[in-house]
Amino acid sequence: MRIRAIFSVLIRNFACMETKLFAKIIAQNLQLEQAAVENTLKLIEEGCTIPFIARYRKERTGGLDEVKIAAIADQNDRLTEIGKRKETVVKTITEQGKMTPELEKRIDQCWDATELEDIYLPYKPRRRTRAQIAREQGLEPLAQLIMLQRENDPERAARPFLVGDVSDVAAALHGAQDIIAETISEDERSRQQLRGTYRRTAIISSKVVKAKADTDEAAKYSDYFDWHEPLRRCSSHRLLAMRRGEADGILRLSIDPIDDDECIDRLQRQWVRSNNASGRLVGEAAEDAYKRLLKPSIETEFNNLSKEQADDEAIRVFAENLRQLLLGAPLGQKRVMGIDPGFRTGCKVVCLDAQGNLLHHEAIFPHPPVNKRMQATIHVQQMIEQYKTEAIAIGNGTASRETKAFIEDCVKGASVQIFVVSEDGASVYSASKVARDEFPDEDVTVRGAVSIGRRLMDPLAELVKIDPKSIGVGQYQHDVDQTKLKHQLDQTVESCVNQVGVNLNTASSHLLQYVSGLGPALAKNIVDYRREHGAFTSRSQLKKVPRLGPAAYQQCAGFLRIAGAKNPLDNSAVHPESYDIVERMAKDQGCTVSDLIAQKDLRARVDIKKYVTAEVGIPTLTDIMQELEKPGRDPREQLEEFEFDSRVQTVDDLEEGMILPGIVTNITNFGAFVDIGVHQDGLVHISQMANRRIAHPTDVVKLHQHIEVKVIEVDRRRNRISLTMKI
Secondary structure: OHHHHHHHHHHHHHHHHHHHHHHHHHHHHHOOOHHHHHHHHHHHHOOOOHHHHHHHOHHHHOOOOHHHHHHHHHHHHHHHHHHHHHHHHHHHHHHOOOOOHHHHHHHHHOOOHHHHHHHHHHHOOOOOOHHHHHHHOOOHHHHHHHHHOOOOOHHHHHHHHOOOOOOOHHHHHHHHHHHHHHHHHOOHHHHHHHHHHHHHHOEEEEEEOHHHOOOHHHHHHHHHOEEEEEHHHOOHHHHHHHHHHHHOOOEEEEEEOOOHHHHHHHHHHHHOOOOOHHHHHHHHHHHHHHHHHHHHHHHHHHHHHHHHHHHHHHHHHHHHHHHHHHOOOOOOOOOEEEEEOOOOOOEEEEEEOOOOOEEEEEEEOOOOOOOOHHHHHHHHHHHHHHOOOOEEEEEOOOOHHHHHHHHHHHOOOOOOEEEEEOOOOHHHHHOOHHHHHHOOOOOHHHHHHHHHHHHHHOHHHHHOOOOHHHOOOOOOOOOOOHHHHHHHHHHHHHHHHHHHOEEOOOOOHHHHOOOOOOOHHHHHHHHHHHHHHOOOOOHHHHHHOOOOOHHHHHHHHHHEEOOOOOOHHHHOOOOHHHHHHHHHHHHHOOOOHHHHHHOHHHHHOOOHHHHOOOOOOHHHHHHHHHHHHOOOOOOOOOOOOOOOOOOOOOHHHOOOOOEEEEEEEEEEOOEEEEEOOOOOOEEEEHHHOOOOOOOOHHHOOOOOOEEEEEEEEEEOOOOEEEEEOOO
């Protein structure tokens, strides 16, 4: 037992040392306070989620927001991976019998992945190279002799090595040069020197594959048929576009330094130290090392690095778009009619109650070729009356504008709001397991219409059921690193869900699984418990849910809301661990918690400094007071109605100079795509967004914003519409 206890202490001490080391590195990289980073890492190790840490542990983190906490977590993961890689490197070199105290110290102190691989390169097991073959032929001593560059007659020095497969002096010298070339290519200084040249001068070039130049598939890549620019200035979207063209077999890409001869000259100046015959052989080997080994290796490295950077930027843009989409304005709990419009197959209509439950569905055919407009009008009016419809959501796909015009005729004089909502991803949802579980007896058309109706009521609650890549707000989302993309998007969804808060008694299991501390299993257990025991009346009832222990309760409770709960704090973002603080505040004011929430003058008399403790500081107390002011408030904006210009229905109706209303549907680094009601989004390039220089389109617009644009060009051949906001 004593040995086990000592072993546990050693493990804890080692983990503590590693945390301190990682905290120091991360703090330097992110320019944060080391103590705040160290405390954040400890909270993560304890199983706390990013939303929980950001909201409820501000004293320990110094008020770090979710972005900084996520960056700390990501860097911690990266350092952990480097640590595992170092173990492999040390083990491999040690097994070769080549480990030295100096080398081990270098590896121990190295926390840069590229530097670590440079250290490891000379010892890395590799395929049978030309240099390896030469070593097997016993030519390494000759290579070392030549590299000293003191031998004026290397041919004479090579004669003793003419044994076995080495038939003549030329073969011996070539073998020695192969060894020298590999030695040069594995040298850290040589690699860093070439990397520096690539960083400063590398050019990315794109050429069309001649056999594909005139194909329809190649037309969309025509901008890159003969393109080159400095790699450091190549934007994420251009690089990913060229990479996609390369993957499609349309383009050939290359990344080269601006001057190969200068790179060779620098390498030779580093390695050639004599003007004799041996020096000339080393110079030739240096040129060979550059062309055959170093350049391809560094080009691959920069190819991968530039792709990684482009991926990171594209993922960042996608995540920001997704955040704006998920935090879109909700209509709220109203009785909604959802319509998936169509011509030949008709419009699928569903009626939902205020909680989003399906009450009724049917198909109507108000448009050609069936054209049963009168019958459809009667049916719509009957449904509105029978199911007390308060708002109508119409999908923005085929026949959307025609259906909106038809519905407006149907409800003239009635107090029913009409909205057009994005139906991106509705078909994906309708065929998913989530949809089948929700509506096992309905077909995909009904499920899709339900999704459209629910999106109007609460975009967040409905969109979390759909793979973010199918929602239509990404930038080359299928071309980027899918593991990174999923990690970032899951993090974004979790952040949005916890920022808004979740109604414990109405949320689906799919929405609940994104709440801090929960997951698919606990979310299902909550729904099952709710189904069996009825609605939750207090947060403390969560402790009765199977397998929802103290740790999960701590993480999730503050983000779950119970409308109408006996304790009003259960419908707020005040965490249960702080209830006693609020109760003391109320007691000190001689009132109840409900009175404190309802009466501004009572709150104004509260001196929060009186409630500061070792664990609870001003940041938490300030958050509590803000929450008491508007408990359970929804941070999202109010929904606004929108109307397209009636003059345009298709691209053929567009004319240059037209000023039209539009809705921002997607934001990229190079501009924003805008729906102007012609079934083809137009592009407002970043240069056309303002009469000033802007760093990013999000400085000017946000997703689903209503804006006015002017048509500046219509390219009907490529189906492109160019717009400007400079009106």
